[in-house]
Amino acid sequence: MTRVLILTGDPIGERMAGPAIRVWNTAITLQGDGHEVRVVTTTRAERPDAPFELVAVSPGDDRAFRKHERWAEVVLFQGYGMSQFPSLRRSDRYLVADVYDPMHLEMLEQGRELPRATWDLRVAAARSTLNDQLRRVDFVVCASERQRLFYLGHLAALGRINPATYADDPDLRGLLDLMPFGLDPVDPAPGSALRGVVTGFDDGAKILIWGGGVYSWFDPLSLIRAVVKLSAERDDIRLFFLGTRHPGVDEMGIVRESFDLARELGVEGTKVVFNDTWVPYADRAGYLLDADAGVSTHHIHLETTFAFRTRILDYLWAGLPMVVTDGDGFADLVREEGLGVVVPGDDVTALAAAITEVLDPVRAAVYRKNVARVRERFTWPIVLEPLRAFVADPHHAVDYAGDRDAMGAGSGRGRRMSGPLYDARMTWHHLRHSGVRDVLRRVANRLGG
Known part of the structure; x- marks a missing residue:
């Protein structure tokens, strides 16, 4: 038995997004293997039903965190x-280090709406944090082969690919291995959350589901336009956005743009419906099972190339054929395994044609059969196997000799992201670049959260 501490910045509660879902299922799987598991979140811990110890520690409260770090043998963060x-x-x-979310690339898109100086700061902070952890850890897990190649470049630049790490491990799987997002090995329980519940979503409706949040790197606008285009020819198409209020991320401008476009085109609340909260994790099955197809559309940029869209796993879990934009790893999977239709970015006409195809009963049956075959590869016990093997036999990286500062090319001083000096520095930054009103809003959010 190994004592495992899992650290996340996401809230663990009834409503969970991707990082928290990943932590929850990792903890349950490792505990099922006989290990003792403790989860620490730096935001909210609101699951009294958690089958493992769950606590919240404020960012920067190192005295509180150190008690958990000293208890653990393995720390996954x-x-x-x-x-x-x-x-x-x-x-x-x-x-x-779990780096399935390339946060510095995500911040390139997420920060577009911020003042330029703040955008620069956020990207630099994410990059510095990622580099610091890649220098220092014993083992790294990422979500796809694309990501693995990307992170091998990071590790090489940081001096972690060296004769010591390479000599007995030439493919470097002992340093960096795959741990994709997973899906529940138990089939979703039947239930209805849309048909007969949401006005207009009756038995005759053809329902498309957007199975996650709406963020600036996605392209919901082309999808809404495609639904409107199809609605001129048929009256049965419905599009449901599963969640617009992420439990741990501020709402982005694209959410309001999507509402406004649907209203402008006369389909908001009828053919296009937004859930303006966040569906509890345990309740999502009813929404997915009521759908005829899953959709995920995005713009083509660097974030796309290395992204791992966790909502696609829910589509696999629910047996849904899907329409996805080209450019990421899942588009390759959908195309190669015949799980649905892959479309070019920003192409409304192609989207409309793809939706028509996945809703065709004959084509949909083929896609569903392929989805049922592929989904078994992505159950949590299978995708977690590299981590399970490490936890069963934990060991330090071969280039660790008792001093994490000396690993790789030497880490220097990492960027502190908590504490009074950090708060003072960030207050001054936002006063200079965003003004008093923005600072007051941030203080109110901090006190209220």
Whole structure:
């Protein structure tokens, strides 16, 4: 048995987004393997039904976090944990970084609506944090072969690919391996959340589901236009956005743009319906099973290339054929395995044609059969196998000799992302670049969260 601490910045509660869902299922799987698991979140811990110990520790409260770090033998962490807790940076525990979300690339898109100086700061902070953890950890897990190639470049630049790490592990799987997002091995329980519940979503409706949040790197606008285009020819198409209010991320401008476009085109609340909250994780099956197809459309840019769209796993879980935009790893899977239709970016006409195809009963039956075959590869126990093997036999990286500062090319000082000095620095930054009103809003959000 190994004592495993899992650290996340996402809220763990009834309503969970991708990082928290990943932590929840990782913890359950490792505990099922006989390990003792504890989960620490730096936001909210609101699951009294958690079958493992679940606690919240404020970012920067290193005294509180250190008690958990000292308890653990293996520490698995996501996001900014290493920059928030100095004891994690210098820990002698076995450290595993989960970098399935390339946060510095995500921030290139997420920060577009911010003042330029703030955008620069956010991207630099994400990059510094990622580099610091890649220098220091014993094992790294990512979500796809595309990501693995990308992170191998990071590791090489940081000096982690060297004779010591290469000599007995020439494919470097002992340093960096795959751990995709997973799906529940148990089939979704029957239930209805849309048909006969949402006005206009009756038994005759053909329902498309957008199975996650609406963020600036996605392209919901082309999808809405495609639904309107099809609605001129047929009256049965419906599009449902499963969630627009992420439990841990501020609403982005694209949410309001999507509402406004649907209203302008006369389909908001009828043919296009937005759930303006966030569906509880345990309740999502009813929405998915009522749908005829899953959709995911995005713009083509760097974030797309290395993204791993976790909503696609829910489509696989529910047996849905899908329409996806080209450019990411899942588009390759959909195309190669015949799971649905892949369309070019920003192409309304192609989207409309693809929707028509996946809703055709004959084609849909073929896609569903292929989805049923492929989904078995992505159940949580299977995708977690590299981590399960590491936890069963934890070990330090071969280039760790008791000093994490000396690993790779030497890490220097990482960027602190918590504490009074960090708060003062960020307050001054936002005063200069966003004004007093923005600072007051951020203080109110901090006090209210």
